[in-house]
Amino acid sequence: MTSPGPTVAVDELCMTYRVPVRNPGLVAAARSLVRRQYRDVHAVQDISFKVAAGEVVGFLGRNGAGKTTTLKILAGILHPTSGRVRVLGDVPWRRHTQYLRAIALIRGSQPIGDAPELTVMDSFRYQQVLYDVAEADFRQNLAELSALLDLDVLLRRQVRALSLGERMRAGLALALIYRPKILFLDEPTIGLDLSAAKAVRTFVAEYSAQTGATVLLTSHSMADVESLCPRLILVDNGAIAFDGGRDELSSVFAPTKLIRVAVTEDDADLASYGDVLQRDGNQWLLRVDREVVPTTTARILSRFTVADLAVEEPSLENVMDQAYQRLRQSPAASRSITR
Numbered sequence: 001m002t003s004p005g006p007t008v009a010v011d012e013l014c015m016t017y018r019v020p021v022r023n024p025g026l027v028a029a030a031r032s033l034v035r036r037q038y039r040d041v042h043a044v045q046d047i048s049f050k051v052a053a054g055e056v057v058g059f060l061g062r063n064g065a066g067k068t069t070t071l072k073i074l075a076g077i078l079h080p081t082s083g084r085v086r087v088l089g090d091v092p093w094r095r096h097t098q099y100l101r102a103i104a105l106i107r108g109s110q111p112i113g114d115a116p117e118l119t120v121m122d123s124f125r126y127q128q129v130l131y132d133v134a135e136a137d138f139r140q141n142l143a144e145l146s147a148l149l150d151l152d153v154l155l156r157r158q159v160r161a162l163s164l165g166e167r168m169r170a171g172l173a174l175a176l177i178y179r180p181k182i183l184f185l186d187e188p189t190i191g192l193d194l195s196a197a198k199a200v201r202t203f204v205a206e207y208s209a210q211t212g213a214t215v216l217l218t219s220h221s222m223a224d225v226e227s228l229c230p231r232l233i234l235v236d237n238g239a240i241a242f243d244g245g246r247d248e249l250s251s252v253f254a255p256t257k258l259i260r261v262a263v264t265e266d267d268a269d270l271a272s273y274g275d276v277l278q279r280d281g282n283q284w285l286l287r288v289d290r291e292v293v294p295t296t297t298a299r300i301l302s303r304f305t306v307a308d309l310a311v312e313e314p315s316l317e318n319v320m321d322q323a324y325q326r327l328r329q330s331p332a333a334s335r336s337i338t339r
């Protein structure tokens, strides 16, 4: 398989689901037997983006934005309604064996396969056969993954008896035993406790750094996004609302910064320098428009005796909250529901 150009190239991708609709009640149920009505849900509308080899990209958006649908198309599970996609130079939904052996889709909601009666070790052996992993590679990969994900204690247990966090650890290792070049991670830390989520993040970062794997990650956890993704693609109503770096996202969607300042004067009043978010004695937390930060700090420094001053970016959570509020008022694309 050759891979000319970007690792992932998505061009004008659209996906429409046709879903049956009916009014509640017995009469409507009987009527729907004779004449079924449908509506179209445009889950993905004209999405285009590229991802280079080794990039770790956060694919973000509100509930129902179209993230999982896009990842399923990239992973070859869904055939899109229209558009062009190349991943590693291949068309995902053709499901070439070579392609399926180069990618992994890992879903936090269903981290492990369909055979809960197998032990974890049997699941690994099954995966080895399925993905044609040579015995020596299998042993080496399993040893490395076991050490990183603390799997030894799980290998002889039945999949059905694992907790969610244990399933996620085992699921990640199962997906990576064949060393995929691309990871599609759909909410990999959903439902995990703090330390389990941190372990998954650390592991994903190490895997991509060690192997140069490309990662496309959806998550509602800003801790995941913050620690893993230098680049963010924000989708809304099935369309791309933003594609760029974290700082750029802040400047687009959060037009303010925070100035944290401590002055020595007891009677100082800084209320006229910005919105006062907090005041604790001589310490003030002010919110000011981004473009006036330099002049505001200069004015504060010249007017007061400043003991400490720091300019802070709003947290990613805050930026995303502002982005979602903005998109709620003016969606990136208005999803048309046709009947």
Ligand SMILES: Nc1ncnc2c1ncn2[C@@H]1O[C@H](COP(=O)(O)OP(=O)(O)OP(=O)(O)O)[C@@H](O)[C@H]1O
Residues within 6 Å of the ligand: 017, 018, 019, 041, 042, 043, 061, 062, 063, 064, 065, 066, 067, 068, 069, 070
């Ligand atoms: N199999 C399906 N049949 C019909 N509609 C679907 C199907 N799967 C998803 N949808 C609809 O497509 C839209 C996008 O769904 P998708 O699961 O891609 O969103 P998401 O961004 O992953 O959301 P979340 O953050 O809640 O997981 C939603 O309106 C959803 O209801």
